[in-house]
Amino acid sequence: MIKVIIVDDHPIVIDGMKQLIDAEPGMNVVGAAMNGADARELLKSTPADIVLLDINLPDINGMELCEYIKRHYPALRIIALTGFKEYFYMQKMIHNGASGYLLKNAMPEEITEGIRTVYEGGEYFSDEAGAVLKSHREKGGIFLTMRETELLSLIVEGYTNREIADKLFLGVETINSYRKNLLLKLGVKNTAAMVRLAIIEKLV
Amino acid sequence: MIKVIIVDDHPIVIDGMKQLIDAEPGMNVVGAAMNGADARELLKSTPADIVLLDINLPDINGMELCEYIKRHYPALRIIALTGFKEYFYMQKMIHNGASGYLLKNAMPEEITEGIRTVYEGGEYFSDEAGAVLKSHREKGGIFLTMRETELLSLIVEGYTNREIADKLFLGVETINSYRKNLLLKLGVKNTAAMVRLAIIEKLV
């Protein structure tokens, strides 16, 4: 029997999930929490296999909670269950230890299938989430070339295009192109977000 | 026996704390209040050693109440128990006489340990609160106001001035001023360097 814990600040979501999962053979809900603090308490008292984790929580960010859970209960497997379909959140949750990513509009079968797949050691993404990941990778993936990494480092250090160009004996337009391409590859919209991502993801 | 009074506007928190503390040997809860007025009455009639004090109270600010308690009952030792993890609140509470600062998401052991430590004359900060204080001291002279810290967080998250202005219901020029002032205070020349500093120095 797969023991599932739900962490979500919407009672309706909790109820719905509970109904769905309890009706499914081989799995049931052993607990639910509506915020990060309760979730921590629940995890202490209740052994489980899977956590369905929302990102929007009132007291703590779900991505941080994900990291916390993985650190304290490495055997627990986490599935993100959220409305966010942006690549950033997926990438962050995966980085913080999530084994799956379900959008809230996912079909019920996707949810139970996801739980089963992740329980058996796999990874699972709902159709829409998978599409986002796929399109992102197709757009260039997260792997940066040597030159791109070099450029990114200099950007993170606060150099402007002009300065980088002088430093590397390249044209400003070249740096500009690299910069725009980096924004694209990393899926962010400006320098601030890029620097943050670069540091958090240890890209530099 | 350490006599503890709880002041918090959430019944759930009071219940939880009561359960936790009464179950702990050597300490018990002798009273609880859900607002500032009740708290003052309670203090008059009930001798105690420790007050667990929330900052968010319906009638009076917990930071003011803290000052009041210290002035009227100097022997009483106060531990802030709150959801606010901003340095501002910690600094204010400590200044007003608190001997400890526990975040509501603190582990139960941290809470009982904190009560014991403070009762014995020491100071206690939950892990998360301690980290905030530490990073703040380490960065020396740099002091950002609450608003500045808030703005910095939003910048780090990649919002533009326009977006921040809309989010906080302020003018774009205001955000612009804050931004320029942050660059000055942090001694950096552009957003990239600022974001890097903010993350590395744990300013956000």
Add this chain to the structure above:
DNA sequence: AATAAAAACCCCCTTTTCGGGGTATTGGAT
């Protein structure tokens, strides 16, 4: 009552970044 700090706002002007298009040259793998 005076001072100071924080918060919000304003203008002008320059530089930099960003979005959306491209092109040319390499050097390595199939």
Add this chain to the structure above:
DNA sequence: ATCCAATACCCCGAAAAGGGGGTTTTTATT
């Protein structure tokens, strides 16, 4: 031989950020 990825370059125009000045109001401290 050809395909491909990496590198370097280019133009336009719009949006955003940065530099350097300000002002007003509120709030706290002395």
